[in-house]
Amino acid sequence: MRELEFDELEALAIGAGVLGTGGGNHPHLELMCAEADYRRGKRVTILDPQELADDARIAVVCIMGAPLVTKERLPEPVAICKAVRLMEAHCGKPFDAIMSIEIGGENAFFALLVAMELGLPVVDADTMGRAFPEAQMASFAIRGLPVAPFAIADVRDNAVLIPEAENATRIERIGRKIVVELGSIAGTCAAPRTGREIKDHAILNSIGRALGIGNAVLAAKRSGTDPVEAVLDVEKGKLLFSGKVHDVSRRTTDGFVRGRAVVSGNGLFEGRQLEIDFQNEFSAAWLDGVRVACVPDLITVLDEESAEAVGTEVLRYGQRVKVVALPADAIMTSPEGLAVVGPRAFGFDFDYQPFTETAP
Amino acid sequence: MRELEFDELEALAIGAGVLGTGGGNHPHLELMCAEADYRRGKRVTILDPQELADDARIAVVCIMGAPLVTKERLPEPVAICKAVRLMEAHCGKPFDAIMSIEIGGENAFFALLVAMELGLPVVDADTMGRAFPEAQMASFAIRGLPVAPFAIADVRDNAVLIPEAENATRIERIGRKIVVELGSIAGTCAAPRTGREIKDHAILNSIGRALGIGNAVLAAKRSGTDPVEAVLDVEKGKLLFSGKVHDVSRRTTDGFVRGRAVVSGNGLFEGRQLEIDFQNEFSAAWLDGVRVACVPDLITVLDEESAEAVGTEVLRYGQRVKVVALPADAIMTSPEGLAVVGPRAFGFDFDYQPFTETAP
Numbered sequence: 001m002r003e004l005e006f007d008e009l010e011a012l013a014i015g016a017g018v019l020g021t022g023g024g025n026h027p028h029l030e031l032m033c034a035e036a037d038y039r040r041g042k043r044v045t046i047l048d049p050q051e052l053a054d055d056a057r058i059a060v061v062c063i064m065g066a067p068l069v070t071k072e073r074l075p076e077p078v079a080i081c082k083a084v085r086l087m088e089a090h091c092g093k094p095f096d097a098i099m100s101i102e103i104g105g106e107n108a109f110f111a112l113l114v115a116m117e118l119g120l121p122v123v124d125a126d127t128m129g130r131a132f133p134e135a136q137m138a139s140f141a142i143r144g145l146p147v148a149p150f151a152i153a154d155v156r157d158n159a160v161l162i163p164e165a166e167n168a169t170r171i172e173r174i175g176r177k178i179v180v181e182l183g184s185i186a187g188t189c190a191a192p193r194t195g196r197e198i199k200d201h202a203i204l205n206s207i208g209r210a211l212g213i214g215n216a217v218l219a220a221k222r223s224g225t226d227p228v229e230a231v232l233d234v235e236k237g238k239l240l241f242s243g244k245v246h247d248v249s250r251r252t253t254d255g256f257v258r259g260r261a262v263v264s265g266n267g268l269f270e271g272r273q274l275e276i277d278f279q280n281e282f283s284a285a286w287l288d289g290v291r292v293a294c295v296p297d298l299i300t301v302l303d304e305e306s307a308e309a310v311g312t313e314v315l316r317y318g319q320r321v322k323v324v325a326l327p328a329d330a331i332m333t334s335p336e337g338l339a340v341v342g343p344r345a346f347g348f349d350f351d352y353q354p355f356t357e358t359a360p
Numbered sequence: 361m362r363e364l365e366f367d368e369l370e371a372l373a374i375g376a377g378v379l380g381t382g383g384g385n386h387p388h389l390e391l392m393c394a395e396a397d398y399r400r401g402k403r404v405t406i407l408d409p410q411e412l413a414d415d416a417r418i419a420v421v422c423i424m425g426a427p428l429v430t431k432e433r434l435p436e437p438v439a440i441c442k443a444v445r446l447m448e449a450h451c452g453k454p455f456d457a458i459m460s461i462e463i464g465g466e467n468a469f470f471a472l473l474v475a476m477e478l479g480l481p482v483v484d485a486d487t488m489g490r491a492f493p494e495a496q497m498a499s500f501a502i503r504g505l506p507v508a509p510f511a512i513a514d515v516r517d518n519a520v521l522i523p524e525a526e527n528a529t530r531i532e533r534i535g536r537k538i539v540v541e542l543g544s545i546a547g548t549c550a551a552p553r554t555g556r557e558i559k560d561h562a563i564l565n566s567i568g569r570a571l572g573i574g575n576a577v578l579a580a581k582r583s584g585t586d587p588v589e590a591v592l593d594v595e596k597g598k599l600l601f602s603g604k605v606h607d608v609s610r611r612t613t614d615g616f617v618r619g620r621a622v623v624s625g626n627g628l629f630e631g632r633q634l635e636i637d638f639q640n641e642f643s644a645a646w647l648d649g650v651r652v653a654c655v656p657d658l659i660t661v662l663d664e665e666s667a668e669a670v671g672t673e674v675l676r677y678g679q680r681v682k683v684v685a686l687p688a689d690a691i692m693t694s695p696e697g698l699a700v701v702g703p704r705a706f707g708f709d710f711d712y713q714p715f716t717e718t719a720p
Contacts, residue, residue, distance in 0.1 A: 086523060090450075156526050157524055157525065157526040158522075158524065158525050158526055158530055158534065159522070159523050159524045159525075160520060160521070160522050160523075160534060161520070161521040161522075161523060162518075162519070162520050162521075163446060163519050163520075163521060164517055164518065164519045165517065165518050165519075166516050166517040166518055170518055173541055174518065174520060174538055174541050174542075177537040177538060177540070177541045178534055178537060178538065180537070181533050181534050181537045182534075
């Protein structure tokens with residue numbers, strides 16, 4: 001157990017942005033909120049999962065919605081806090097700690113904001129090791145843990161509890177419909193988890209991983225070296241492409257932002273072209289028509305100068321970017337994992353190949 | 361308090377069909393289920409609302425969905441019973457009686473089936489005095505009673521509770537999305553009501569009204585007189601039209617069946633034409649382009665021979681029908697009522713006029 005230092009907040013934001021794989025870009029606003037909380041004297045306590053008692057109760061939280069909508073109003077932990085309180089009332093037991101469903105993007109910070117609001121520690125773990133568009137794309141669902149109850153609340157006076165559901169996909173589909181009705185953004189609290197379940201089935205050290213990326217980027221900037229190289233070094237990733245965003249088709253539908261981006265090469269990639277599909281997050285990339293990376297591996301678009309993550313909802317013509325692939329957690333690339341988060345779960349008609357085999 | 365006799369079940373089905381105004385046609389299957397329950401020794405106890413203790417707790421139930429879908433599987437009270445049990449668990453208190461949200465159509469019988477399953481009496485009242493397509497079109501919402509919590513369950517393993525909502529329309533919209541996701545049919549239990557609330561704000565004697573219609577039709581058939589005339593007599597209704605269904609456009613969308621029927625006149629109405637709009641239920645009718653009836657008054661299409669109600673989902677070319685208008689309850693035609701169930705609430709650009717002023 002340790003207190004997260006003020007200076008680490010920026011590193012966490014950078015790392016969470018990179019791990020967001022487009023589905024949450026650099027969480028600028030959430031970082032500002034967390035920094036404001038720190039200035040008001042609040043602090044985040046990070047808990048190593050191994051410190052959790054087996055019977056500790058952990059609230060697994062996130063903001064659910066279309067990324068673009070999360071940019072339309074200032075981040076507020078209140079909706080998630082309401083969902084957490086609703087879950088406590090439903091179960092008749094309080095929570096001991098908070099954990100984010102996903103370390104990628106804004107949700108890394110929402111866990112912090114909620115924890116500070118409720119005075120609880122944050123567990124250094126998540127269920128995705130990145131960001132994914134759908135709630136069932138999570139290690140707990142992959143490992144077959146019960147997915148209900150599930151609580152949803154908005155910032156107005158609406159709240160919904162799903163006490164039982166036939167499977168994780170049904171929770172996602174019911175939940176998504178509710179979230180769309182609530183304006184395509186709501187706070188959620190997933191099925192309560194025990195300390196034992198976290199230790200056995202969560203993706204561990206997620207905050208540590210994000211901090212590692214962020215610290216590497218900040219160190220590279222201080223020393224004048226290439227921050228994108230720093231990310232690749234610390235993550236054992238690969239550069240997929242370098243170029244200028246040439247075309248983006250994007251539609252917000254059914255609570256998701258979906259589309260395709262085309263990047264025209266420069267430097268080493270002069271005359272070549274990269275196409276990237278996305279559903280909230282980047283899902284697959286083709287170099288001159290040949291697939292070079294796909295889910296569950298992380299495909300991230302970074303600003304070529306700052307290595308700042310570029311979200312799928314702000315991607316636009318003319319941005320100069322580097323596209324990188326980073327490794328997925330072993331739970332995600334297991335056969336059970338690929339059934340839930342592999343290319344076919346995203347509607348593609350091909351099987352997973354690690355980017356380490358296919359990247360240029 | 362009295363036991364509903366076996367022979368009354370058929371009369372109730374006929375009357376509920378007529379009061380369904382197209383949104384639930386003659387509840388054949390539900391009648392068969394109730395009769396089967398009676399043969400197994402179960403009985404329905406009807407409770408006069410005035411017998412309710414002020415602090416009695418009443419479960420207000422219905423099947424929510426598109427009428428056509430309710431014809432695709434045999435009626436089962438199990439989904440509603442699950443919703444009732446969920447509500448009891450949420451509130452921590454058992455229910456003393458069951459009441460249907462609407463007397464029109466199948467939901468009159470679902471309240472009976474649920475009551476027999478749970479061993480509770482049925483209150484002789486409802487919230488609509490007919491059938492309406494949307495959950496907020498109810499006397500309790502019109503009178504401003506709190507509309508949450510609201511429970512939804514299906515026959516599989518899915519259940520949803522809405523513990524709070526900003527208003528009744530939001531409950532309808534969230535609930536409808538959930539119901540669509542569950543296959544456009546689910547059982548619901550609305551906010552628990554006290555005996556006092558029922559006595560003050562429900563539409564009373566609904567079962568009695570349906571039985572009155574059904575008994576009049578059965579008596580007319582036995583005596584060889586016109587059963588449609590019998591309905592008009594007992595209900596102080598008016599004949600709007602007589603003719604042959606000429607055209608029906610119908611689409612099931614967003615959990616509703618919507619459309620328009622055109623009827624070509626015969627007899628007194630030879631050479632004339634009636635157009636009727638519907639959203640689950642018939643909502644407005646025009647005779648040769650002139651409006652002759654509209655919500656909240658009841659517009660019902662009856663088979664010209666049997667006076668059996670013809671539902672909007674089974675209306676088809678060639679049916680010989682009589683179209684009648686019956687009076688709405690005073691709660692519905694009050695200014696507060698018209699704001700919720702008047703023509704403008706159905707998207708029309710005109711104000712309510714009683715059919716007694718406009719019918720031919």
